[in-house]
Amino acid sequence: MPYVNIKVTDENVTRDQKEKLVKGVTxxxxxxxxxxxxxxxxxxxxxxxxxxxxxxxxxxxxxxVAG
Structure with a gap:
């Protein structure tokens, strides 16, 4: 039973991107x-x-600084 935890900064990650991450990692x-x-x-x-x-x-x- 794999468990994967992805941590990202909260900078406009869309629902679609999250869905792609879940599907891709799976x-x-x-x-x-x-x-x-x-x-x-x-x-x-x-x-x-x-x-x-x-x-x-x-x-x-x-x-x-970068922006």
Missing amino acids: QLLVDVLNKSPATTFVVIDEVNSDNWGIGYDLVSDLRR
Whole structure:
């Protein structure tokens, strides 16, 4: 029973994109590990960019500098 947790920043990820992630990850587990889709769980967590850091910086600050 595979469980996959995907974490992304909460920056306009659409329902369609989430659906594609769930289907794609599930299909990958079917193809590579011969797992059943009926027992494959995929959870997508959207994390506020103020709560995600890379190195010494918050992603929200990095986005501001880059933008």
